[in-house]
Amino acid sequence: MSRSIFRPFRLQDCDTGPSHIPRCCRLLEHFQHSSSPRRLFSNSLRTESGHNKWSTIKHTKFANDAVKNMMAMKHSRAIVAAAKIGGTDPDSNARLYNVLEAAKRASVTKKTIESALRRAAGLGSGDGKVVLENVTYEAIGPGSSAIVIEALTDNKARTVTSVRTCLTKQACQLGPALFFFDRKGVIRIIKRTVPEGSEGTPSVIDFDEIFEHAIEAGAEDIEKLEPDEEAEGIEAELPVYQILVDPVDTAKVAQEMKDSYGYDIKEMGIEYVPKNESTVQLTDSQGETMRKVVESLNEIGDVQDVYTNAK
Numbered sequence: 001m002s003r004s005i006f007r008p009f010r011l012q013d014c015d016t017g018p019s020h021i022p023r024c025c026r027l028l029e030h031f032q033h034s035s036s037p038r039r040l041f042s043n044s045l046r047t048e049s050g051h052n053k054w055s056t057i058k059h060t061k062f063a064n065d066a067v068k069n070m071m072a073m074k075h076s077r078a079i080v081a082a083a084k085i086g087g088t089d090p091d092s093n094a095r096l097y098n099v100l101e102a103a104k105r106a107s108v109t110k111k112t113i114e115s116a117l118r119r120a121a122g123l124g125s126g127d128g129k130v131v132l133e134n135v136t137y138e139a140i141g142p143g144s145s146a147i148v149i150e151a152l153t154d155n156k157a158r159t160v161t162s163v164r165t166c167l168t169k170q171a172c173q174l175g176p177a178l179f180f181f182d183r184k185g186v187i188r189i190i191k192r193t194v195p196e197g198s199e200g201t202p203s204v205i206d207f208d209e210i211f212e213h214a215i216e217a218g219a220e221d222i223e224k225l226e227p228d229e230e231a232e233g234i235e236a237e238l239p240v241y242q243i244l245v246d247p248v249d250t251a252k253v254a255q256e257m258k259d260s261y262g263y264d265i266k267e268m269g270i271e272y273v274p275k276n277e278s279t280v281q282l283t284d285s286q287g288e289t290m291r292k293v294v295e296s297l298n299e300i301g302d303v304q305d306v307y308t309n310a311k
Helices: 023-032 054-086 094-105 110-120 156-169 207-217 233-237 247-261 284-298
Strands: 133-140 146-153 181-190 221-225 240-245 264-274 303-308
Touching: 054 094, 054 110, 054 146, 054 264, 054 303, 094 110, 094 247, 094 264, 133 156, 146 156, 146 264, 156 284, 181 247, 207 221, 207 240, 207 247, 240 247, 247 264, 264 303, 284 303
Parallel strands: none
Antiparallel strands: 133 146, 146 303, 181 240, 181 264, 221 240
């Protein structure tokens, strides 16, 4: 089989004409005066835009897939946590019903939802049982703020190692923090004044009226929050009201607010709520560090929720 051998170009290798000018030099002179553009002495492949569309979209696709996978994991963890607390029947478990509805709105696949319910029941993908445990970690964050991490895991050694690594990267550490929080039932509601799916501007609702309804339903306190930035349509303009209740009354109060007064339940659960006198005001740089800590902790598959008393 023949083989091409390449060696450096030498001027004396060129044929010469009667004027003793190398032929290659005469060719160059000819093309310099030519009107048509030409590419000379190029060994690169000429490709057209669109010959390989995958090369232009793969980075965007990978980023979108990562976001979808993270959202699916987040909803899956929420389903497992809700089912572990109140059972796998959404008709008798109001918290599970709401997280299932949220997962469906986020287009989480039926397979992912069913897999999460199996995990909550202690069933793996095979015939064996997987024992899941609820674990809570306490940490000291930037500016001496407090962080509480709740996780659901089948391997506590793996989970604590992942949590400690995330904290250490941002100069945080495990340490006592629970005494800065109260364990409360939390219900976040909205009140639609325009039918769902229709056009129109929602009217203003009197806070005193909502406060009265919540107290009658059994709430301990109520707070008005900003509209949900991730919501769409009319719901994006509706303020969210957060109701605090005794943990054992969470489902009862939520059902009362929905059935008796027509409120929509956006979220409900048992959470760690920072005590008023324990909140910590962070500087801009400390707040950026806290954001990174919370994001990295939420990327751990076993982590369910992260709470902080930082403002």
